[in-house]
Amino acid sequence: MAAAAATEDRSARRNRLVDEVLDCVIPYIDDPKDRDAVSQVCKCWYELDSLTRKHVTIALCYTTTPARLRRRFPHLESLKLKGKPRAAMFNLIPEDWGGHVTPWVLEINQYFDCLKSLHFRRMIVKDNDLLLLAQSRGPVLHSLKLDKCCGFSTDGLLHVSRFCRNLRVLLLEESSIDEKDGEWLHELALSNTVLESLNFYLTDVAAVKIEDLELLAKNCPNLVSVKITEYEISNLVNFFRQASSLEEFCGGIYNEEPEIYSAVSLPAKLCRLGLTYIGKNELPMMLMFAAALTKLDLLYALLDTDDHCMLIQKCPNLEVLETRNVIGDRGLEVLGSCCKRLKRLRIERGDDEGETVSHRGLIALSEGCSELEYLAVYVSDITNASLEHMGTHLRNLCDFRLVLLDQEEKITDLPLDRGVQALLRGCDKLKRFALYLRRGGLTDVGLSYIGQYSQNVRWMLLGAVGETDEGLLEFAKGCPNLQKLEMRGCSFFSEHALAVAATQLTSLRYLWVQGYGASPTGRDLLAMARPFWNIELIPSRRVVVNNNMDGPVVSVHHPAHILAYYSLAGQRSDFPDTVVPLDPATFVEP
Numbered sequence: 001m002a003a004a005a006a007t008e009d010r011s012a013r014r015n016r017l018v019d020e021v022l023d024c025v026i027p028y029i030d031d032p033k034d035r036d037a038v039s040q041v042c043k044c045w046y047e048l049d050s051l052t053r054k055h056v057t058i059a060l061c062y063t064t065t066p067a068r069l070r071r072r073f074p075h076l077e078s079l080k081l082k083g084k085p086r087a088a089m090f091n092l093i094p095e096d097w098g099g100h101v102t103p104w105v106l107e108i109n110q111y112f113d114c115l116k117s118l119h120f121r122r123m124i125v126k127d128n129d130l131l132l133l134a135q136s137r138g139p140v141l142h143s144l145k146l147d148k149c150c151g152f153s154t155d156g157l158l159h160v161s162r163f164c165r166n167l168r169v170l171l172l173e174e175s176s177i178d179e180k181d182g183e184w185l186h187e188l189a190l191s192n193t194v195l196e197s198l199n200f201y202l203t204d205v206a207a208v209k210i211e212d213l214e215l216l217a218k219n220c221p222n223l224v225s226v227k228i229t230e231y232e233i234s235n236l237v238n239f240f241r242q243a244s245s246l247e248e249f250c251g252g253i254y255n256e257e258p259e260i261y262s263a264v265s266l267p268a269k270l271c272r273l274g275l276t277y278i279g280k281n282e283l284p285m286m287l288m289f290a291a292a293l294t295k296l297d298l299l300y301a302l303l304d305t306d307d308h309c310m311l312i313q314k315c316p317n318l319e320v321l322e323t324r325n326v327i328g329d330r331g332l333e334v335l336g337s338c339c340k341r342l343k344r345l346r347i348e349r350g351d352d353e354g355e356t357v358s359h360r361g362l363i364a365l366s367e368g369c370s371e372l373e374y375l376a377v378y379v380s381d382i383t384n385a386s387l388e389h390m391g392t393h394l395r396n397l398c399d400f401r402l403v404l405l406d407q408e409e410k411i412t413d414l415p416l417d418r419g420v421q422a423l424l425r426g427c428d429k430l431k432r433f434a435l436y437l438r439r440g441g442l443t444d445v446g447l448s449y450i451g452q453y454s455q456n457v458r459w460m461l462l463g464a465v466g467e468t469d470e471g472l473l474e475f476a477k478g479c480p481n482l483q484k485l486e487m488r489g490c491s492f493f494s495e496h497a498l499a500v501a502a503t504q505l506t507s508l509r510y511l512w513v514q515g516y517g518a519s520p521t522g523r524d525l526l527a528m529a530r531p532f533w534n535i536e537l538i539p540s541r542r543v544v545v546n547n548n549m550d551g552p553v554v555s556v557h558h559p560a561h562i563l564a565y566y567s568l569a570g571q572r573s574d575f576p577d578t579v580v581p582l583d584p585a586t587f588v589e590p
Contacts, residue, residue, distance in 0.1 A: 032057070054078060059484065060085075060510060061099055061123065062534070065569045066107030077116050078143075079108075083123035085512055085563060086486065089148065092514060092558060094538065094578040098124075101149075105129045109136040117143040117169075125149045130156035138163030145171040153178035154205075161187035171199040173227065182208035189216035196220070201227035201250050201274075210235050217242035224269075227251055230276065233264055243267055250274035250297055254282050272320075276300040280307055290314035298323040299348055305355045309334045319343045324350035325357045325378050332361030336368025344374040349405065356405075359386035366393040376401035376434075381411055387419025391426025400427065401434035401461070404441060411438075417446030424453035431456055436463030436488070444471025451478025458482060464489040469497035476501035484510040491515055491559075495524035502528040502564060509566045515559040525562060525582055534571055535582040536563040 029035055039049040055078040058064060069076075083099025101123045108115060109132050118133070118141070125146055133141070141164045146152070154177060160170070161184045170188070177200075185208040188195070195216065206229060213231075217223055217239050226243065228251035236252065246267040252275055266289060274297025278286070283303070293315050298308070299322050308323065308331040318339045323331075325347050335342060345365070347357055358381035366372075366386075372394050382404055390397075400423070404411070420435065420442065433454060435442070447466040451474060454460065458481055466472055472493050482505055487493075494517040502511050522537050529535065538561035575581055 051075060055117075056080070058082065060565055061101075061104070062569060062572045063509075063565060063567045066104045068568060070107055070111045074111070075114050076112055077114050078119075079112075079115060079117070080119040080121070081123065082121045083149075086122075087512060087514065087561075088122055091543070092561070094541075094576060096576040096578060097538075098572065098574050098576065100124045100574070101129050102126065105132050108133065116140055119143070119145040119147060120149055121145075121147040123149050124151040125156070127152050127156035127159070131159040134159040134163035139166060141167060143167070143169035145169065146175050147171060148174045150176035154180045154182070154184050154207075157184035158187055160184070161191065165191050166194055167192060168194055168222075169197045170195070171197070172203055172205070173199050174202045177203050177205055179205055179207055182212065185209070185212045185216070189213075189219060192216075193219050194222065196222050197225040198223070199225070199227040200229060203229060205229055210239065214239045214242055217246075221245060224248065225272075227274070233275070237264055240264065240266055244269075246270055248272035248295070251276060253277045254279065271295070271317075273297070274299070274322075277302055279303070283307055283311065286311060287314050291316065293318060295320040296322070298327075305330055313338050315339060317341060320345075322346040322348075324348050325380075326350050326355050327357065328355030329358055329361030329364070330355075332357065333364040336364040336366075339369060341371060342369040343371055345369070345372060345377070346374070347377040349378040349403075356380035359383040362386045363389045366390045370394065371396055373397060374399040378403045378405055380405050380407060382416065382419075383413040384416055384419030384422075385413075387416060388422040388426075391419075391423040394427055396429060397427040398429050399432040400430055401432070403434075403436040403463075404438055406438050411441075414440050415443045415446055416441055417443055417449060420446050421449040421453060424450065428453075429456065430454070432459045433457045434461035435465060436461065438464050441465060443467055444474065447471040448474035448478075451475035454479045454482065456481055459484045459486075461486045461488075462490070463487070466490065466492070468492060469494055472497050472501050473504070476504035479505055479507075481507050483507050485512075487513045487516075489515045491517055493517060495519050495522065495562075496527055498562065499525050499527035503530070511562065511564040513562040516562065518560045522580070522582055525564075528564065529582075532566050532568060534565055534567045536575075537561070537580040537582055538563065538578060539580065541578070 029038060035049055035053065039046045050072055053073045054076065056069070056073055056076055057080040059082050061081055061083050081101070081104060083101070084097055085093055087093050088097070099122060101120055115137060130152060144160060144164065144167060160167070189212045198216070210231065222245055223243055224245055225248040226246060227249070230253045231251065232255055233252040240246070244267055247269050249270060250273070254277060264285070270289070271292050272295035273293055277300060279302040290311060291314060294317055296315065296318060303311070305326060305328040308327045312318070312331060312334045316338060319341050321335070321342065327347060357377055357379050362379070363386050366389050370393055373396050375394070375397060379402060382402070416437070424430065442465040444467045448471060457479060460479070460482055466475070485505065485508060490513070498513055498516060502508055518540070525535055525537070540560040541558050543556050543558055571581055571583065
C-alpha cells in the first residue's frame with residue numbers, strides 16, 4: 001500500500017512538473033501548425049493553447065463564426081482575416097460574392113479586449129465598421145491593415161485618425177477607397193506621434209496635401225515606412241528632410257526636367273525603394289545611393305533592359321527585387337553575378353515589351369543567387385534542364401511560382417515532367433508552389449510527380465497541367481500537407497474526378513477550380529460532400545471588360561467555378577444570385 005501511494009505521489013509530482021514546464025514553453029510556440037499539434041494532445045493542453053494564443057489567421061471568413069473564434073481564443077492580440085478568394089484579385093470572382101467584415105467588427109467591439117492588431121484582406125469594409133472599431137479599440141489599436149479591401153471612404157479613415165492615436169501601422173494598399181477629401185491625413189498628422197508605417201500605395205487617393213505629409217513626418221520621429229500615390233518628387237523635398245528615420249519609400253512621379261531633382265536629398269537610412277514612372281533621365285539619381293538598397297520595386301518604372309542592368313550592377317546588397325519581364329535574360333545574368341544576397345525575386349508580365357525571360361536567364365540566376373527563398377516569374381520559354389538547374393542550386397526556396405506565357409512561339413522541350421520532378425526533389429523546403437503552363441506542358445506522369453514530391457507544400461496553384469482524370473487522381477495520392485489547392489484551365493478534369501481528388505487529399509481545407517469539365521447540374525460534385533464541407537458553384541458567365549477608357553468594351557467568357565471549403569459555421573446565409581450552394585440534403589435539379 002505504501003509503495004503504491006509513493007508511486008502515485010511521484011506520478012502526480014511529475015505531471016505537475018510537466019504542466020509547469022508547459023506553462024512556460026507554450027507562449028513561445030508561434031508556428032500555427034505546432035500550436036495545433038500541441039492543442040490536440042489532451043484537454044489541458046487544448047485549454048492552455050486557448051488561453052495563450054496571441055495571433056490567429058483565418059484564411060476564409062466563412063470557415064468559422066466570430067462567436068466561435070471568441071470562445072476558442074478569448075485573449076487574442078492580433079487577428080488576420082481574409083474574405084474573397086484570391087481569384088478576386090484577377091476579377092474572376094463576382095463582385096457581390098461576399099466577405100463582409102461587419103459581423104466580425106461587432107464581435108470585436110464587444111469581447112476582444114486584448115486585440116491590438118487587425119488585418120482585413122479582400123473584405124468589404126463599411127465606414128460604420130471603421131467608426132465602431134475606432135470608438136471601441138481606438139486607444140489600444142496599434143495596427144490596422146485594410147489590404148485590397150473595398151466599401152469604405154475617407155470619412156471612415158477620418159474616424160480612424162481621430163480615435164486611434166496610438167496607431168503605429170496604417171495600411172490601405174490596393175484598396176478601393178471613395179475619396180471625399182484629405183481631412184483624414186490632416187487629422188492623422190495632428191493627433192498621432194507614434195506612427196511607424198503609412199501605406200496608401202496603389203489606391204486612388206489624391207486629395208491629401210503635401211503639407212500634411214510633412215507634418216506627419218515632423219510629428220512622428222519613428223516613421224520608417226511611407227508608401228504613397230503619384231506625387232511629384234520635387235515637391236517632397238521638405239518631407240524627406242523631416243523624415244530622418246525613413247527606411248522605405250514607394251510612390252512619387254517625375255514630371256519635371258531632370259536637373260530639378262538634384263535638389264532632392266533622400267534620407268540617409270533609406271534602403272527600400274520603389275519609384276513609379278522613373279525613366280532613363282532620372283536613373284543617375286538612383287545610382288548615387290543604389291549600394292545601400294536592400295529592396296527595389298521597379299514594377300512601375302519606365303526602364304528598359306539596359307537600364308535594369310546598369311542599376312542592378314550598383315546594388316550588391318539587394319535582397320528583394322520586384323520588376324517586369326523587361327528585365328530580360330541579360331538582367332537575370334547581372335543579378336546572378338552581382339546580387340549574391342538576393343532572397344526574393346518577383347517578375348511580373350509587362351505589356352508590349354520586346355525583352356522576355358526564358359530558361360537561359362533562370363539558369364544564370366540560380367547559379368548566382370543560391371540564397372533565393374521566393375521566386376515568382378513569367379517566362380516566354382522554359383526547359384527541363386533549367387528546372388533541374390534550379391532544383392540543384394536553389395535549395396532554400398520556400399515559395400516558387402512560374403507562369404509560361406501563352407505566346408505563339410513553339411516550346412521545344414515540352415512536356416516538363418523530368419524538370420518538375422527534379423525541381424521538387426531538390427527544393428524540399430517548398431511550402432507554396434504555383435505552376436501555370438499550356439496544354440501539353442505536363443503529362444499525367446508529371447502531375448503524379450507533383451503529388452509525390454510536394455511533401456511540405458501547403459498552398460498550390462496549377463494551371464493547364466495533366467491530361468486525364470487518371471493523372472489528377474494519381475496527384476491526389478500525394479501532397480500530405482496540402483491545405484489550399486487552386487486550379488485553372490483544366491477542362492480535361494471531370495467533376496467526379498475533382499470531387500474524388502478532394503477527398504483523397506487528406507489535409508485539404510480549401511479548393512477553387514475554374515475551367516473544368518462541368519456537367520449540366522453539378523451533381524457529380526456531391527461525391528466530395530461530407531460534414532462541415534461547403535460546396536459553392538459559380539456558373540459560367542460573360543463579363544464585360546474595359547481596361548482602357550479609350551479602348552473597346554470586350555465581352556469575356558468566364559468558365560464555371562467550384563469553391564469548396566471546410567466550415568465550422570455551416571453554410572453561409574449571404575449567397576448572392578451568382579452563386580449556387582450545393583447541399584446533398586436539399587439538392588434539386590435546376
